[in-house]
Amino acid sequence: MIIGHYGLAAAVKAREPSIPLWVLMLATVWMDVVFIPFLAxxxxxxxxxxxxxxxxxxxxxxxxxxxxxGAALLAVALACPSARKWGARSGLLVGALALSHWFLDVIVHRDDLPLLPGSPGGLPKFGFGLWTMPEAALALEILIFAMGMYAYWRAATNAALAGNVSRCVATRSAFKAIIFGAIVVILDVTGLVS
Structure with a gap:
């Protein structure tokens, strides 16, 4: 679930224009960003x-x-500086978006997501395993992504039109996000990221 995370970021951006899109996108993949040094x-x-x-x-x-x-602690670690920079509400949204990563991953992962670090005492791990049906998993990701991008494009267009800016100018930032998203979709479908 890579592009699905980004679709959720775009949907939140549509409702919260004061938070930079890059912050929302970072929040949705924050667990994976922190995972990289642990993997290394x-x-x-x-x-x-x-x-x-x-x-x-x-x-x-x-x-x-x-x-x-661990996801909750990482969400708090990202929410605190966001709250200082953009206010308490924004901090809560960034934290919630970061935590959403775990819940979206539960849908696609095999049962490899623990409740507690190290899964002490043999606690169960979670995952519904949609990845075992790649076409369905990819369709769900593309659907989440498309819905988020549409919400973002619509909000950007409406905001610009309310300010008497042309539709062409209004869609510029949304178009950049869609181009980025298209690149991520292509990479995801070709298996270069997953």
């Missing part, structure tokens, strides 16, 4: 599932960054 030093790792298709054919052993408690 071997604290967390990725394992390919034998015989699984490339898209979603992974089990992620990310007990710290991708546990529910």
């Amino acid at each position: 030093v071997g604290v967390e790792w990725i394992e390919r599932v034998p015989g699984a298709p490339h898209y979603g054919g992974l089990t992620i052993h990310a007990d710290y960054t991708h546990s529910l408690v």
Whole structure:
């Protein structure tokens, strides 16, 4: 679930124009951003599932960054500076968006998402495994992304028109986001990111 996260960021941007889009996009993938150094030093790792298709054919052993408690702590770590910069409401939204990553991942991941870091005492791990049906998982991601981008484009156009700016000028920033999204979709479909 990569492009689905970005679609959610675009939908939030449509409702909260004061928060920069890059902050919202960062928030949606914050868990993965923090995962990278953990992966680099071997604290967390990725394992390919034998015989699984490339898209979603992974089990992620990310007990710290991708546990529910770890995700909540990472969300707070991102929400605090956001609240200082853009206000308490914005901080809460950025934190909620960061935490949403875990809940969206539960839909597509195999059962590799723990509640607590390290899954002490054999606590269950969660994941509905939509990745085992790549076409359905990709369709869901594209749907979330398209809905978010449409909401963002519509909000940008309406705001600009209310300010007597031409529709062409109004859609410029939304168009940039759509181009970025199209690149991410292409990378996701070709398996270069997943």
